[in-house]
Amino acid sequence: xxxxxxxxxxxxxxxxxxxxxxxxxxxxxxxxxxxxxxxxxxxxxxxxxxxxxxxxxxxxxxxxxxxxxxxxxxxxxxxxxxxxxxxxxxxxxxxxxxxxxxxxxxxxxxxxxxxxxxxxxxxxxxxxxxxxxxxxxxxxxxxxxxxxxxxxxxxxxxxxxxxxxxxxxxxxxxxxxxxxxxxxxxxxxxxxxxxxxxxxxxxxxxxxxxxxxxxxxxxxxxxxxxxxxxxxxxxxxxxxxxxxxxxxxxxxxxxxxxxxxxxxxxxxxxxxxxxxxxxxxxxxxxxxxxxxxxxxxxxxxxxxxxxxxxxxxxxxxxxxxxxxxxxxxxxxxxxxxxxxxxxxxxxxxxxxxxxxxxxxxxxxxxxxxxxxxxxxxxxxxxxxxxxxxxxxxxxxxxxxxxxxxxxxxxxxxxxxxxxxxxxxxxxxxxxxxxxxxxxxxxxxxxxxxxxxxxxxxxxxxxxxxxxxxx
Amino acid sequence: xxxxxxxxxxxxxxxxxxxxxxxxxxxxxxxxxxxxxxxxxxxxxxxxxxxxxxxxxxxxxxxxxxxxxxxxxxxxxxxxxxxxxxxxxxxxxxxxxxxxxxxxxxxxxxxxxxxxxxxxxxxxxxxxxxxxxxxxxxxxxxxxxxxxxxxxxxxxxxxxxxxxxxxxxxxxxxxxxxxxxxxxxxxxxxxxxxxxxxxxxxxxxxxxxxxxxxxxxxxxxxxxxxxxxxxxxxxxxxxxxxxxxxxxxxxxxxxxxxxxxxxxxxxxxxxxxxxxx
Numbered sequence: 001x002x003x004x005x006x007x008x009x010x011x012x013x014x015x016x017x018x019x020x021x022x023x024x025x026x027x028x029x030x031x032x033x034x035x036x037x038x039x040x041x042x043x044x045x046x047x048x049x050x051x052x053x054x055x056x057x058x059x060x061x062x063x064x065x066x067x068x069x070x071x072x073x074x075x076x077x078x079x080x081x082x083x084x085x086x087x088x089x090x091x092x093x094x095x096x097x098x099x100x101x102x103x104x105x106x107x108x109x110x111x112x113x114x115x116x117x118x119x120x121x122x123x124x125x126x127x128x129x130x131x132x133x134x135x136x137x138x139x140x141x142x143x144x145x146x147x148x149x150x151x152x153x154x155x156x157x158x159x160x161x162x163x164x165x166x167x168x169x170x171x172x173x174x175x176x177x178x179x180x181x182x183x184x185x186x187x188x189x190x191x192x193x194x195x196x197x198x199x200x201x202x203x204x205x206x207x208x209x210x211x212x213x214x215x216x217x218x219x220x221x222x223x224x225x226x227x228x229x230x231x232x233x234x235x236x237x238x239x240x241x242x243x244x245x246x247x248x249x250x251x252x253x254x255x256x257x258x259x260x261x262x263x264x265x266x267x268x269x270x271x272x273x274x275x276x277x278x279x280x281x282x283x284x285x286x287x288x289x290x291x292x293x294x295x296x297x298x299x300x301x302x303x304x305x306x307x308x309x310x311x312x313x314x315x316x317x318x319x320x321x322x323x324x325x326x327x328x329x330x331x332x333x334x335x336x337x338x339x340x341x342x343x344x345x346x347x348x349x350x351x352x353x354x355x356x357x358x359x360x361x362x363x364x365x366x367x368x369x370x371x372x373x374x375x376x377x378x379x380x381x382x383x384x385x386x387x388x389x390x391x392x393x394x395x396x397x398x399x400x401x402x403x404x405x406x407x408x409x410x411x412x413x414x415x416x417x418x419x420x421x422x423x424x425x426x427x428x429x430x431x432x433x434x435x436x437x438x439x440x441x442x443x444x445x446x447x448x449x450x451x452x453x454x455x456x457x458x459x460x461x462x463x464x465x466x467x468x469x470x
Numbered sequence: 471x472x473x474x475x476x477x478x479x480x481x482x483x484x485x486x487x488x489x490x491x492x493x494x495x496x497x498x499x500x501x502x503x504x505x506x507x508x509x510x511x512x513x514x515x516x517x518x519x520x521x522x523x524x525x526x527x528x529x530x531x532x533x534x535x536x537x538x539x540x541x542x543x544x545x546x547x548x549x550x551x552x553x554x555x556x557x558x559x560x561x562x563x564x565x566x567x568x569x570x571x572x573x574x575x576x577x578x579x580x581x582x583x584x585x586x587x588x589x590x591x592x593x594x595x596x597x598x599x600x601x602x603x604x605x606x607x608x609x610x611x612x613x614x615x616x617x618x619x620x621x622x623x624x625x626x627x628x629x630x631x632x633x634x635x636x637x638x639x640x641x642x643x644x645x646x647x648x649x650x651x652x653x654x655x656x657x658x659x660x661x662x663x664x665x666x667x668x669x670x671x672x673x674x675x676x677x678x679x680x681x682x683x684x685x686x687x688x689x690x691x692x693x694x695x696x697x698x699x700x701x702x703x704x705x706x707x708x709x710x711x712x713x714x715x716x717x718x719x720x721x722x723x724x725x726x727x728x729x730x731x732x733x734x735x736x737x738x739x740x741x742x743x744x745x746x747x
Contacts, residue, residue, distance in 0.1 A: 024562070025480075025563055025564050027562075028560055028561075028562040028563045029480075029560065029563065031560065031562075032560035032563070035560070159511055163504065163507035163508070163510070163511070166507060167503070167504060167507055170475075170499050171499070171500070173499070174497070174499045174500055204636055204639035204640040204642075204643055205643055207636075207640045207643075208640045208641070208643035208644040208647070209643075211629065211640070211644060212644060212647040212648075213647075229629055229630045229631065230630075232630060232633070233500060233630050234500070237500055237503055240503055240504065240722075240724060241504075243724070243725065244504065244724070244725055275634065276633065276634060276635065279634040279635050279636030279637060279639075279640070280635040280636065281636075282635075282636035282639055282640075283635060283636055283639070294633050297633060
């Protein structure tokens, strides 16, 4: 039935019954922990390993060291076809090696008496060509083996780290076994168009059919709906694991590096945001809108996105050298611009409540996600203020005022004079309890509309198609 | 039972098994998030094994899921070493004695899992073998669906649609495809029968002077739960209110939400030191 999980880490973490535990049993459980990691990295579907040893990990490594010993056959159209583990690239091996390094750091693994070390070292000879995500950890593992560093954790085991690593393995396994999630992730990162989505986002009927049947009418959607919902849950669970390691930033980053299924989380978030907006259109324009679950979810993910940006894993290239504030500012500007443009079209369609909501979610997600909006670049700041003014104009003056209040000091220091004046007036009126219309009259409306239309219409034409697909 | 997981103690004879039973569209790994890991750090759980039971909750009616869980619980009560524990241990590890039995079993169940657990406990009490002394079982239920649920919302929560503004619409349509879940609707015949069976069994045991603690559950209700009916089931103690949690999150403790662990700790203490009660 079950996988005997956990309780199988290194010697330091066995508070239970240690007096009655034999050294042989310790060795067995150390090996079990190692084999568990190996099991999660070998791909049984495509590569049916025949056990040469009880030690799955050693088998796994030997396959790369000497592929001819491990030639396997698979059947295609009834004919046996030879293939080698190398056919599948070195991804699984590197991922496995990275998991070993992480397991040692978290106190889950003790490789001191593992006989497969030389074979692994040999198989990793050309690991410098490995993908970026695994290179760092693989390099550390090689240095550990070659330099004679301890292959078990030296310090007393941190139980939080141990539990986080276990949870990470369990989650990685759940994702690996979930073909719907894999299909969704592959499509998400293939392009930003997500052409399959339009079919199931057109109505709640199509969405439910896509979810239950994996198709809409005769049109197959490849379990994208189910996969998207699963991936959202997996990301939530992964963010929760990272939060539990708040005091161990180096381990957080290690887990983020290793969890390649979660790389490019911003792409996933952007796609699900499109789903959120599309499903909003299923409701009548005057419906009472549900809460802002999506915003709170994106805030939960902030820790993951921040770490991925630092490590250059957010899908927009290696950002390690880019200043974090500058990067934050650019991301906010981009996000606000897109949302502003989209909201403008909603206003044109008479959906002002949806527009206000869209602007609100964009601001909350982009600006207040654990960052200080006063660190925004001036361009992003001005866009932010214009959106706050617009939200106030659309009827939610308290929200608009609250947003402006957070950045007013920065605006006073160096902001555009006219914009500063408008923001100041809004704040004063907001404090006095008057509505925006009362406060500003037609002059204000004209100025505001002109300003915002200029920003949205001129600067952001390139984004129209993407937004239009929602 | 490929969907299930076990977390086995290095102690050769732990006294308690903690069994996690997920709800609709859940699974053994992700429904509980950090719960099993956190349990491991509890001193009160030092002498216990943990099982995360997995079953296909969407594909079959509740009774079918209950039949699967019945097999599992029966093995756990009668012969855990040979049927569950030793086959799960890595080769070369010391095996448990065949005669090993748990003194107590705590079932932590979420949503639909609570209905499954109650059904099986009643069934084993009424028709089980003498070796399946089900009075050793205790229940800790999170947002249980034993008094019925709003099925579209249950589906929305199970599938994780509650973040979509139009998710409720989609869930209503989805419900048409999963009519096997009618058993969980408020006022369903299945739930009425469950309540009647529980009440009759309890009264019959009391008349015979037997304990009924296994039929009375500790229940947690989430403040933001709109999915299940939050009424008392038979003779359960009044439910524990959990603030700022919803149907999904009530069973997921974390660094800041430790109430599930506190209640589990209370249950374990009562089992480990019954004479002090």
